[in-house]
Amino acid sequence: MEHLVLHEDVRSGNCYKIRLAAAHAGVALERRGYDILRGETRTPAFLASVNPNGRIPVLQIGDTFLPESNAACFYLGKGTDLVPEDRLGEADMLRWMFWEQYSHEPNVATLRFWRRYVGEDQLTEQQRALLPVKFAGGAAALALMDEHLATRDFFGGSSLSLADLVLYPYTHVAEQGGFDLDGTPNLRAWIGRVASHPRHVGMDA
Structure with a gap:
């Protein structure tokens, strides 16, 4: 490479x-x-x-x-065990990766950035007006993830894949954007599973 x-x-x-x-x-x-x-x-x-x-x-x-x-x-x-070998498994993994960018990241990540790094008092009027919309969208995304994980350990397959690795970064710090993960026990358990992998590295690494 x-x-x-x-x-x-x-x-x-x-x-x-x-x-x-x-x-x-x-x-x-x-x-x-x-x-x-x-x-x-x-x-x-x-x-x-x-x-x-x-x-x-x-x-x-x-x-x-x-x-x-x-x-x-x-x-x-690609070419590692992070991408399922079968065609449908790979497509399902990609489905979650697309969903992360469309439904998860624009809400969960944006609120974290606004609240942790910009500060609500520094937001524009338009950004402040979007706070409840972003929060509702992020809460819905996290709830959907928790529901999905009620019957499986990972996203996009039976083992850890890229779907998990792209969803983990903003999910595990969602509380910095004002989201409460106490009501999503399956999601909390998944965060622990991802973080316990031998090759895991922290966000500050």
Whole structure:
């Protein structure tokens, strides 16, 4: 595999997904940090050389730059036991990865960022108006996950897969966004299962 560089902000769950997938896949990453609150991903140099969209994470594969966290995770996990071998199993794993970006991350991650790093008193009027909408969407996503886990240990298959690794980062810190996980015991148990894996690395790693 070519030399891999992760362009990241260590506080980001989307960046953590890639570190987690790499650890499980046994792949080494060079890490380059940026502070999104200081606008370091909006500089002319970053836009010209890393990602014209001005966002991280970006996984650099040799001279190629691959944005979008779940695409990077799929690149790292393909060919390992993180991706089911059968066609339907792989599709079900991808289903959860798409769902994470559409229904989970925009709500759970956004509230964490607004409340932990921006501060509610610094939010725009439009952002404050969205707080109850984001909370309702995030609570519904977490409840759906808890219901799914009532009869199985993992997402997207009978063993840990990329689906679990992309859902874990923002779920395990959901309380930082104001969500209460006490009412989702299956979800709490799943968080423990993911964290107890021998190749697991923490968010600060």
